Amino acid sequence: KAGVTQTPRYLIKTRGQQVTLSCSPISGHRSVSWYQQTPGQGLQFLFEYFSETQRNKGNFPGRFSGRQFSNSRSEMNVSTLELGDSALYLCASSLDSLYEQYFGPGTRLTVT
Amino acid sequence: AQRVTQPEKLLSVFKGAPVELKCNYSYSGSPELFWYVQYSRQRLQLLLRHISRESIKGFTADLNKGETSFHLKKPFAQEEDSAMYYCALKGMNAGNMLTFGGGTRLMVKP
Numbered sequence: 001k002a003g004v005t006q007t008p009r010y011l012i013k014t015r016g017q018q019v020t021l022s023c024s025p026i027s028g029h030r031s032v033s034w035y036q037q038t039p040g041q042g043l044q045f046l047f048e049y050f051s052e053t054q055r056n057k058g059n060f061p062g063r064f065s066g067r068q069f070s071n072s073r074s075e076m077n078v079s080t081l082e083l084g085d086s087a088l089y090l091c092a093s094s095l096d097s098l099y100e101q102y103f104g105p106g107t108r109l110t111v112t
Numbered sequence: 113a114q115r116v117t118q119p120e121k122l123l124s125v126f127k128g129a130p131v132e133l134k135c136n137y138s139y140s141g142s143p144e145l146f147w148y149v150q151y152s153r154q155r156l157q158l159l160l161r162h163i164s165r166e167s168i169k170g171f172t173a174d175l176n177k178g179e180t181s182f183h184l185k186k187p188f189a190q191e192e193d194s195a196m197y198y199c200a201l202k203g204m205n206a207g208n209m210l211t212f213g214g215g216t217r218l219m220v221k222p
Contacts, residue, residue, distance in 0.1 A: 003155075033208045043198065043212035056209040090156065097207045103156040 002026065004093050004104035012110045018079040021107045025072050025093030031055075032074040033101065034066060037088040046089075049074055050096070078109075086111045114139040116201050118213035125189050126221050133184040133216045135173075135199030144202040145175055145182040146210070151195045159184075159197070169193070189220045 005024045013019050025032050033056075034046040045058040049068035066076040072093070078085055088108050092101040115138045125131055137143065147159040160168045162175040162182060173184045182199060199213040 031208050033210075035210075035212075042214045043210075045209050045211065048207050048209055050207065055207040058209070092156075092208070094208055097202075100158050100161075101208055101210070105155055 004091060004102050006089075006091055006104040006107050008107060009105065010108045010110075012112060013081050014112055015081055015083060017081050018077060019081060019109060020075055020077045021089055021091075021109070023074045023076075023091035023093075023104060025074070025091075026102055029093035029095055029102075030072055031094045031096055031101075032068055032072065033092045033094075034074070034076050035090045035092070036060075037090060037106070038086075043090070046076065081111045083111050085109065114143070114201055114203055114211050116199050116211050116213035118197075118199055118216050120216045121214065122217045122219070124219045124221060127191055128188050131184075131186045131189045131193070131218065131220075133197050133199075133218065135182045135184065135213055137180050137182065137199075137201050139180075139201060139203060141204050143204070145173070146200040146202070147171070147173055147182075147184050148198040148200055148212075149195050150198070156198070189218075191220045191222055194218055194220045 007022045031050045033048040035043050037043045047066050048056040052068045063079045068074045088106045090106045092103045094101045117136045145162040149159045150156045171186045198215045200210040
């Protein structure tokens with residue numbers, strides 16, 4: 001079956017702009033989680049959505065938001081971009097919390 | 113607050129040597145522990161989880177609640193084991209929220 005897909009794979013934005021990243025989970029998976037990966041902070045949990053509801057949220061400012069659609073596809077939005085938002089953004093999907101999470105290839109965001 | 117610590121950023125061993133990647137955690141409760149691996153130019157993927165008690169690709173990890181550790185071990189390293197390894201923790205009633213350690217890069221030299 002097809003794996004987790006993320007679009008776009010690479011993105012360059014200017015400070016102050018906003019950006020939307022997309023994640024398509026494996027078919028049948030209802031949980032989608034988002035992570036930020038940077039050299040300095042490593043992998044940090046952003047939020048998790050399950051059946052269109054945010055189930056968990058990490059310690060990130062309100063500029064970071066997300067949503068999940070009825071087909072389980074998820075988007076995350078970052079408003080008023082800062083240089084420090086440059087990172088690899090990973091999403092992961094699973095059937096539910098008892099099951100393995102499968103990660104996507106990530107979206108590389110560069111803020112200039 | 114929950115925390116995962118991997119004290120070694122880089123571990124270099126020769127092929128055939130034993131490997132131990134260290135992971136310590138802090139969590140007030142009964143966590144679920146995982147090891148994830150990322151090979152060069154590949155996605156992050158689950159290697160093993162403590163509740164399954166499996167051996168995957170020759171790797172094992174035992175949860176030691178007394179020492180709050182979940183070290184990853186392999187008796188004989190192979191060159192194809194070279195990768196980035198992340199220890200991760202999931203708390204009780206935390207859905208799929210994972211707390212990751214900083215990662216250890218394992219290099220297996222021929």
